[in-house]
Amino acid sequence: xxxxxxxxxxxxxxxxxxxxxxxxxxxxxxxxxxxxxxxxxxxxxxxxxxxxxxxxxxxxxxxxxxxxxxxxxxxxxxxxxxxxxxxxxxxxxxxxxxxxxxxxxxxxxxxxxxxxxxxxxxxxxxxxxxxxxxxxxxxxxxxxxxxxxxxxxxxxxxxxxxxxxxxxxxxxxxxxxxxxxx
Amino acid sequence: xxxxxxxxxxxxxxxxxxxxxxxxxxxxxxxxxxxxxxxxxxxxxxxxxxxxxxxxxxxxxxxxxxxxxxxxxxxxxxxxxxxxxxxxxxxxxxxxxxxxxxxxxxxxxxxxxxxxxxxxxxxxxxxxxxxxxxxxxxxxxxxxxxxxxxxxxxxxxxxxxxxxxxxxxxxxxxxxxxxxxxxxxxxxx
Numbered sequence: 424x425x426x427x428x429x430x431x432x433x434x435x436x437x438x439x440x441x442x443x444x445x446x447x448x449x450x451x452x453x454x455x456x457x458x459x460x461x462x463x464x465x466x467x468x469x470x471x472x473x474x475x476x477x478x479x480x481x482x483x484x485x486x487x488x489x490x491x492x493x494x495x496x497x498x499x500x501x502x503x504x505x506x507x508x509x510x511x512x513x514x515x516x517x518x519x520x521x522x523x524x525x526x527x528x529x530x531x532x533x534x535x536x537x538x539x540x541x542x543x544x545x546x547x548x549x550x551x552x553x554x555x556x557x558x559x560x561x562x563x564x565x566x567x568x569x570x571x572x573x574x575x576x577x578x579x580x581x582x583x584x585x586x587x588x589x590x591x592x593x594x595x596x597x598x599x600x601x602x603x604x605x
Numbered sequence: 606x607x608x609x610x611x612x613x614x615x616x617x618x619x620x621x622x623x624x625x626x627x628x629x630x631x632x633x634x635x636x637x638x639x640x641x642x643x644x645x646x647x648x649x650x651x652x653x654x655x656x657x658x659x660x661x662x663x664x665x666x667x668x669x670x671x672x673x674x675x676x677x678x679x680x681x682x683x684x685x686x687x688x689x690x691x692x693x694x695x696x697x698x699x700x701x702x703x704x705x706x707x708x709x710x711x712x713x714x715x716x717x718x719x720x721x722x723x724x725x726x727x728x729x730x731x732x733x734x735x736x737x738x739x740x741x742x743x744x745x746x747x748x749x750x751x752x753x754x755x756x757x758x759x760x761x762x763x764x765x766x767x768x769x770x771x772x773x774x775x776x777x778x779x780x781x782x783x784x785x786x787x788x789x790x791x792x793x794x
Contacts, residue, residue, distance in 0.1 A: 517643060532658055535776050538649040552661060578665040582673055585662045588652065588776050 452551075453573045455526060456562060457505045460569060463519050466510040468571075496583075496595055498556065501575035504599045512564050516545055523547060523562070531560060535588040548584075548592045557581045561592050572599040632715075632735045632743025634758040636689045638706035642754070643691070645698045652688035652776030659683055659761075662775070679771055683761035688776055690755040699754055704747070707756060711745055719765070727781060728753065732765065744768060748780050755780065 457468055516538060524533060531549035538545050544565045551558040553575070561572045574595055576584060584591040643649040654662070659680060666677040680686075691699070711718070711733050720732035728750030735743040741764055746757040755778055759768065772779045 517640070532655060533651075533653050534658065535653075536649075536651040538643055538646070540647055550658065550661075552657070557661070579667070581661070582665040582667060582670075585654070585658070585665065586673065586676060586774060589650075 452527060452530060453503045453505075453560065453571065456523065456560065457571050459522060459526060460507065460562075460564070460571065463522065464510070464512045464514050464564075464569075466507050466512065466569070468505040468507050468569075496576065496580045496591070496598055497574035498577060501573075502599050503571075503573040505571040506600065507569040509567050510569075512566060512569060520545070520547075527560075534584075535592065537589065546589075546592060548588055550581075550584075559584065559592075559595060561595050563596055570596050570600060572596050574599070632758075632760045633685060633687070634707060634710050634745050634756070636687060636707070636756055636758070639689050639691070639703065639754070639756065642699055642703060645693060646691040647694045648690075648692040650688065650690040650776070650778070652686065654686040654775055656684045656760075659685060675770070676774055679767050680775075683759060683763060685758075685760040686771075686775055686777060687758040687760075688755070688778065690778055691753065693752045696751040698752070699749075704749070704754075707747065711747075715742070716745070730780065732768075734764075746780055 461467060520536065520538070527533075527549055531551045534548045534550050536545075536547050545563065547560075547562040549560040549562075551560070556575045556577065559574050559576050559581075561570075561574075563570045572595055580591075584595075662680060663677060666673040666680075668674050668677070693699070710716075715735040715737065716733050717736060718731055719734050720730065722730040724730075728748060731747040733745040733747070734741050735745075741762055743761065744757075744759040744763045744765075746755070746768070748755040748757075757768075757777060757780065759771075768777075768780075771777050
């Protein structure tokens with residue numbers, strides 16, 4: 424009897440521990456990716472502390488994209504952004520890609536990855552299902568700059584992303600960095 | 606005696622599970638062998654729309670939007686879309702040996718080459734279908750040019766008409782499947 428109780432306790436403990444790890448991984452992936460870029464390429468990102476609170480600003484700024492007719496992609500207040508400007512991104516892109524995929528594979532699904540000019544321009548788009556919303560992580564790296572953007576998309580905008588992953592991925596990054604320039 | 610029975614039961618369950626998993630993954634072509642070409646390529650595109658994303662797509666594509674309704678219909682029942690595409694600055698950056706692991710899979714059970722177009726202008730296009738009885742379970746397209754290599758793998762019930770309509774959507778490149786069909790028709794006349 425005692426053995427069964429112990430086994431149940433261990434099973435419950437292991438399950439709780441695993442869900443805790445997954446939850447932790449879900450919350451920290453954006454920061455992990457930023458840290459990974461910093462360590463791999465020996466660069467430093469510029470922090471934008473108030474960006475996450477800039478929900479209202481997002482709406483007005485994005486409305487101005489493409490002459491004010493474009494619809495906002497990211498849900499208000501959902502944008503996390505890290506920018507790396509004018510630094511050298513020299514390194515084995517294949518190794519970086521493999522580490523990135525490895526570190527995100529538990530909670531994120533890779534949608535599209537494009538690499539141009541032997542690693543001089545890299546774009547990675549990952550998705551994570553979050554109930555009725557979807558988180559999107561867009562990582563772009565070129566020779567001198569890099570951007571990591573995480574946003575929450577509504578079903579409508581997710582449809583746009585799935586229909587045209589490359590184009591919509593670019594728009595997400597443009598939208599996030601436009602807010603940064605304001 | 607009891608232990609032997611339990612062990613046999615577990616082994617049987619494992620075998621059955623493995624068989625089911627293998628069947629479900631049969632039409633998924635492993636494209637990882639091409640990854641080394643990225644180092645030589647001027648442009649690499651890797652699209653992975655797995656079963657989870659397929660279900661998500663079916664859920665989010667709107668019936669009100671004509672385009673999205675069309676795609677929703679096309680992807681109904683599909684279990685995955687996988688694309689690997691490489692563009693090179695110069696000729697001769699890949700050869701038959703690079704493609705052999707892919708071809709070896711396509712020589713496997715159930716795969717039949719349906720289209721093989723060799724064109725000096727548009728490159729070579731091979732379309733493979735995997736049948737399970739009369740049902741099509743998967744599709745693979747191999748498009749090679751002097752400076753370009755594209756492999757498309759669609760897992761699930763699909764046909765060439767569907768593929769032609771999916772070109773340019775969900776990361777699937779334009780492979781000229783429609784023009785191939787037109788050419789076929791022209792040749793038949």
